[in-house]
Amino acid sequence: MNEFAQVCLWLLVLLPAGVGAVLAAVARADRVAVPVSASTAAVMVGLSAVVAAARPAVAVPFVAGTDVALTVDGLAALILPMLTVVTLLVLLAATGEIRTSTARFHGLMLVFAAAVAATATAATLPTLLMAWEIMGAASYALIGFQWRDDDRVSAGLTAFLTTRAADLGLYLAAGAALAGGAGLALADLPASSPGWRNVITAGILVAALGKAAQLPFSFWLSRAMAGPSTVSALLHSAAMVAMGGYLLLRVEPLLAASGWAGPVTIGLGAATALLLSAVALAQRDLKQLLAASTAAQLGFVVMAAGAATVTGGAAHLVAHAATKALLFLAAGVWLTALGTKRLTGLRGVAKRWRLVGWSATIGALALAGIAPLSLWATKDAVLTAVAEQSPWLYAAGLVASALSAAYAAKILVVIWLRVPADRRAEVEAHFDEEERGTRRVTVRQQAPLLPLAVGAACAGLLALPPLVAAVSRAVGEPGGAHTPAWELVVSAAIALVVLLIVVVRRRVPEPRWALRWLGLPAAASALVVRPTLRCANALARFDDRIVDRGVTGAARAALAVSRRAGGFDDRVVDRAVERGAAGTLRVAQRAGRADDRWLDAAVEHLAATVRRLGRLARRPQTGQLHQYYLQAVVVLVLGVVLLVALG
């Protein structure tokens, strides 16, 4: 059984990844795409059931002395079936919306589903990081699915870059975990050395907040609404955004061990829940409203992680996934049929297609926190734990709950509004403003709404006795998460009162400051994007004008120097040599002349003198004896004189 479960766990990730990659790569697979992807998703549901029951763990060696490891613990066992079921339902519903390039769409969705399954079961940081980033890349491709619209592609770009900016935290955390000495397994992180543990915690917190669209990263979710509605139904309700909250639940022991991370997390979650609820209230576009609501609802999950109630957080995650997937699918059905998602264009739409209308109504009521639907109980499970930490944050949570009742009521008012015949043209003017509507809703689009509506209605049982005890045991919090009855009553009453007020008055306050998502997109553009681009351009100019010119300048200088040297060579060295030669020649000529004039003359003069002397010397030899005697006497006399003189 165990080996079988391990194989199932591998298959849960590898099967959709492989099938998805093939579908996305083979262009001519459009015709078989839907059956292939639907049956793959159905197999995934079965696999997730098996692994949720058997809780296997698998690992193979990977980089940096750590493993690629997947583990199904209690938390993953709770989340995985929800993920696979929502994936299957969304893929079925997508057949109505996606009618071209179906192979690419379903392939990418399956790759995404594989990445989500791996994220949910990842047991080490490298595994998590891999799955996490592939999830982001798949979301880029899915948001920008209709690539002919530049705007949708750049929406995907914003989503990917924002979440990747936050993901850098995970890279940092991996380095810190290696330095911290406790290894890269998620379960071992709390045992790291304290200094590094803070870095790990901060890194993971940032990455999770980015994916969960919490403040200050929330704005990417607004842009992401440019993607198909079915993509939003999976990515921006049950899977990707939810995985941000899920990761924090997963590393809750780490947050608790660091000391500071718990309160910070609760604070950020509460701020997001409060402010993004206001943003949702201000929106005039159904998908924008739902997106802001997603960020706000994930705020509750984040608070749960900070307040150390994994049970409440997990229950809220599951309940919200069903609710929000339902509402996004409904929005997608209307968008496909009518070509608009503006609230003014959707007036009275619930009456036109009753099944969709009633499903959406259940979803909206659950979102409002109306008892006994799902989010009522799960939200209170979270807030109970928050109340133990700080009454102020509890109050903030209650206000956020009231605001969610208000924006949910806003949806209800719009879709059930009776439009008088004379104002129908005003509504219909909005039709087809986004895309050409089909004016019909298929069975395949409607069928997935029913199980999701059941989920939205009933998932709250996870946070109520008797199921809550089983959930607590599963996630390793025996005895935790008991919500006092008075809190449940208070929150139900608040939700009901707010809902009734809105329905009776038929309007809600729409804070203008929240319409543009608190100015976050503008701030990101002004503070990060534009300065970065300016810096890049400046550096590029620097590179061309200074660095490169420095090099070419050096080369040119070398050339100039060599030219000078050449000139010097010609003008000075060569001329010196030539002058030297000429000088030598002149000297030689002069020497020649001197030779002729002086030396030769001297030699000849000497010769003449010698000749003369010779002639003189010949003269005494006359051959006459008396002359010889006379000469001898003279010599003797001279000799005597010399002797006397010297003596």
Place this chain on the structure above:
Amino acid sequence: MIIFLPLVAGLALAALPRLGDRTARWTWVAVTAVDLALIIGLWLRYETPPPGGLAFEEQVPWIPGVNSSYHLGVDGLSLPLIAMTGVIFLACAVYALRNRRRPRAQAALFLFLHSVSLGLFLAADLILFFVFFDLSIVGMYFVIAGWGHGNPGRSAMKFFLYTFLGSLALLVGFIGLYVAAEPHTFDMPALAAATPLAGRPLAGGLVLAAILVGLAVKTPTVPFHTWLPPAHTDAPSVGSAVLAGVLLKMGTYGFVRIAMPMLPQAWRAWAWVIVVVGVVSVLYGALVALAQTNVKRMIAYTSVNHMGYIVLAVGVAGLVAGDTAAARSIAVTGAVYQMVSHGLITAALFLLTGVLRDRAGSYEMREYGGLAAPAPRFAAVFAVGAFASLGLPAFTGFIAEFQIFTGSVAAAPVTAVAILGILVTAALFLRALQGLLAGDTRGRAVGFTDLRPAEVWSVGPLLLLSLLFGVLPRPLLDVIEPASATVIDLVGR
């Protein structure tokens, strides 16, 4: 045999002028394929040598007067690069099947470069290394000058002079090592074992500086990188693929093969400088790439960024302190992995930009738009290449960068600033994807012919290999990890 098979074939091609162009092209493919098969055979028989040793060693006296020998061998650092070289040259040969410009001469020249590149990675003697190093520059000069476009003469000259000057600095360093070694030798394992200049920080620093400048020009790192963009922009796409994929690795390979083992003390003393150069290259390369409007120039600058990661990792390896040996070893493994990864991915991207020029004659992004409609295959492959290059998991780039970051941050926390590089590269590649592929089909994208079989079969395998070793990194890591542990030991002496 592996080294000289392409050379012999190249000489034969050059010597037989009457050979048809078609035959020349197919001969090139066949020779590179056979050579790759030989390399794979080598890999299968490879067993990790003892630390500091080489496998398949060969040594023949060459210039005995200066104790230089024809000494070859492989280890965990060179084997992956040799295999990558074989793959890239085969891909180029397949890609060039459509070349109509003097294919016989081109095939001969590339076969020559093929031999030279393999020889460099196998060389275990400094003179031999230097000879191959310089011959690669000469070969690439003719590739750019002979088959380039734009202003190839000037770019080729700039490339040649700049890198040749660098190689002279390298030679000075080599001679310094030779003179300092007792007995004088150019043999790499002997020098690594002897660590000449160990007790002389000034001389060691100067010799290291000479070697570093030589290798930094070739790598290239900031600020020695400005020859790279014009060389790439004006080179033919196969030339760019080889230049980026193989030739740049000669610089980074020199760090781990020569500078670190032979001058460990100087390396440790100057490690912070190298780390800073690496971090600056990462961020500067990425930001300047972000500002480019020319696809090929952009990819060229991302090479500066990617090489920066390697420089960062090898710099961190020199920061010997406490118990960080494991982390530093991981960083070096990541660096070697990055050499292979960058080779595969960037070669693929450059071949793809060649398609742009081939069809529409421009690399300017703003002249295209909506290419995904007329050329869906090109769009898909380019998107995969871009994501691989920005370090998406499941491709080799992630495995490399993850190890570099993890190891670097663990050993020197301030290097975390380099992680921003992957965000900027993500931004620039996604912008390029959007500009080229998305939106309405306009400008030069109208009537664009999709990838042809030769192009698919050259680019596809490169990216598939990146995917394969991105998903299953163990076979490659098992080869690299012992070698990088050895390097860390050597640097720690």
